Amino acid sequence: xxxxxQSPRHKVxxxxxxxxxxxxxxxxHRYMYWYRQDPGHxxxxxxxxxxxxDTDKGExxxxxxxxxxxxxxxxxxxxxxxxxxxxxxFCAISEAGQGDTxxxxxxxxxxxxx
Amino acid sequence: xxxxxxxxxxxxxxxAETVTLSCTYDTSENNYYLFWYKQPPSxxxxxxxxxxxxxxxxxxxxxxxxxxxxxxxxxxLKISDSQLGDTAMYFCAFANFGNEKLTFGTGTRLxxxx
Numbered sequence: 405x406x407x408x409x410q411s412p413r414h415k416v417x418x419x420x421x422x423x424x425x426x427x428x429x430x431x432x433h434r435y436m437y438w439y440r441q442d443p444g445h446x447x448x449x450x451x452x453x454x455x456x457x458d459t460d461k462g463e464x465x466x467x468x469x470x471x472x473x474x475x476x477x478x479x480x481x482x483x484x485x486x487x488x489x490x491x492x493x494f495c496a497i498s499e500a501g502q503g504d505t506x507x508x509x510x511x512x513x514x515x516x517x518x
Numbered sequence: 519x520x521x522x523x524x525x526x527x528x529x530x531x532x533x534a535e536t537v538t539l540s541c542t543y544d545t546s547e548n549n550y551y552l553f554w555y556k557q558p559p560s561x562x563x564x565x566x567x568x569x570x571x572x573x574x575x576x577x578x579x580x581x582x583x584x585x586x587x588x589x590x591x592x593x594x595l596k597i598s599d600s601q602l603g604d605t606a607m608y609f610c611a612f613a614n615f616g617n618e619k620l621t622f623g624t625g626t627r628l629x630x631x632x
Contacts, residue, residue, distance in 0.1 A: 446609055
């Protein structure tokens with residue numbers, strides 16, 4: 405299995421509180437991604453990174469920010485959580501772009517905003 | 519923008535039978551990649567098969583094969599001799615050549631009946 409770890413695996417938080425999810429990899433892959441998975445929507449890209457301090461938005465980036473200060477860590481922050489952000493969040497890594505090389509996914513984080 | 523459509527939200531089949539999952543996509547590009555991912559109840563995303571659009575030969579991986587119809591923009595997955603372990607959500611995904619990002623369909627929940 406690819407060395408990719410998400411933490412926490414489960415979290416319940418209150419509306420309006422900040423939340424940070426962490427993705428850690430041991431593969432030294434250049435690209436890292438955050439997706440959210442919701443019923444009827446499949447996986448949708450939130451943000452991705454193509455190197456340290458290099459990030460870009462995906463299709464559902466509103467309300468989320470990311471940071472990548474080290475190759476191995478990619479953080480996703482919900483500045484003020486809302487109920488619409490209740491979802492399962494997946495981190496993925498790939499050596500090059502996801503089209504050109506295989507993407508490996510973490511186990512997911514189930515976030516519930518109450 | 520690229521879109522991926524999976525028109526079968528749920529399917530079920532008897533063990534040992536063959537099942538075909540449908541996927542259509544929309545793109546104006548000529549070079550791209552197509553994927554099928556499997557997500558069992560464990561939530562882990564697993565790459566099943568990958569097809570490069572410039573290759574006319576359909577990809578196969580053991581019991582899994584695809585029917586790639588480029589002109590029709592269709593990319594179906596055939597599972598032969600289905601097994602109980604094939605029970606999962608299956609996602610079709612697309613990426614442009616040289617693009618960093620995957621676009622996913624909404625998924626098909628497949629149940630293999632003993």
